[in-house]
Amino acid sequence: MKIKVLGCSGGEFPKHRPPSFLLDDDIVFDTGSLTNVLDIKSQLRVRHIFITHSHLDHIMGIPFLADNLLFSKKSRGVNIIGIPPVIEALRRSLLDGSIWPDFTIIHGEHGTLLNLTELKPGQSMKIAPYTITPYEVNHSVPASGYLIEEGERRCFYTGDTGPSDSTWKQVGEKQIHCLIIETSLPNRMKEIAIKTGHLTPRLLEEEISKIRPSPERIYAIHPKPLYKEIIRTELQRLKLKHLRLSRDRETIEV
Ligand SMILES: [Zn+2]
Numbered sequence: 216m217k218i219k220v221l222g223c224s225g226g227e228f229p230k231h232r233p234p235s236f237l238l239d240d241d242i243v244f245d246t247g248s249l250t251n252v253l254d255i256k257s258q259l260r261v262r263h264i265f266i267t268h269s270h271l272d273h274i275m276g277i278p279f280l281a282d283n284l285l286f287s288k289k290s291r292g293v294n295i296i297g298i299p300p301v302i303e304a305l306r307r308s309l310l311d312g313s314i315w316p317d318f319t320i321i322h323g324e325h326g327t328l329l330n331l332t333e334l335k336p337g338q339s340m341k342i343a344p345y346t347i348t349p350y351e352v353n354h355s356v357p358a359s360g361y362l363i364e365e366g367e368r369r370c371f372y373t374g375d376t377g378p379s380d381s382t383w384k385q386v387g388e389k390q391i392h393c394l395i396i397e398t399s400l401p402n403r404m405k406e407i408a409i410k411t412g413h414l415t416p417r418l419l420e421e422e423i424s425k426i427r428p429s430p431e432r433i434y435a436i437h438p439k440p441l442y443k444e445i446i447r448t449e450l451q452r453l454k455l456k457h458l459r460l461s462r463d464r465e466t467i468e469v
Pocket residue numbers: 268270354375
């Protein structure tokens with residue numbers, strides 16, 4: 216499987232784009248950089264959007280995508296998928312008609328533009344050739360990561376998470392070939408990281424030690440732009456050969 220990193224920053228600055236990952240042409244994980252990176256042709260190919268949690272940097276592309284679909288004659292509806300509290304938050308606060316039109320009731324050429332789909336933690340969705348399963352992570356609002364499986368190849372994308380034992384227990388002892396995991400803050404901000412459900416490089420090291428068998432490759436994402444260089448240095452100090460900071464626009468092959 217090939218995953219294109221549209222954006223992997225923990226904030227928005229010039230040249231730092233919020234998280235969004237494109238699997239093949241039609242599956243997206245989080246939407247921070249969906250409509251500001253993909254051209255309209257690529258946006259129209261998107262069919263399924265998996266959302267990790269309701270924070271703005273992960274959902275901001277949804278309303279703009281819906282607007283673009285509405286004015287594009289060829290558009291088909293898009294599935295927005297998440298664990299139940301995430302879908303509920305989208306319904307309550309983003310798609311309630313108060314700050315943008317409610318695109319879950321607006322029809323395009325081929326039916327409603329956005330269809331909200333709940334997926335329980337541990338429940339898999341098959342989108343050939345992939346099986347995609349959410350697992351709860353530890354964040355300040357309800358959140359899940361996603362395990363993406365294609366045959367025996369596996370990638371796990373955490374979204375935003377603080378330290379968690381239960382996530383890795385639930386994923387079980389499966390070989391994760393590629394781990395895309397957040398590292399938002401530098402080591403000196405450990406306390407605030409734990410309080411807000413984020414990781415520092417040292418906390419990341421502890422998380423990695425909980426995962427058995429150890430992931431083959433690890434991409435750190437979501438550094439707060441102000442701390443990106445110190446986080447890069449602290450990650451290098453861990454001296455883990457299979458770990459590095461991810462880059463916007465790179466393609467990750469699993
Ligand atoms: Zn968050």
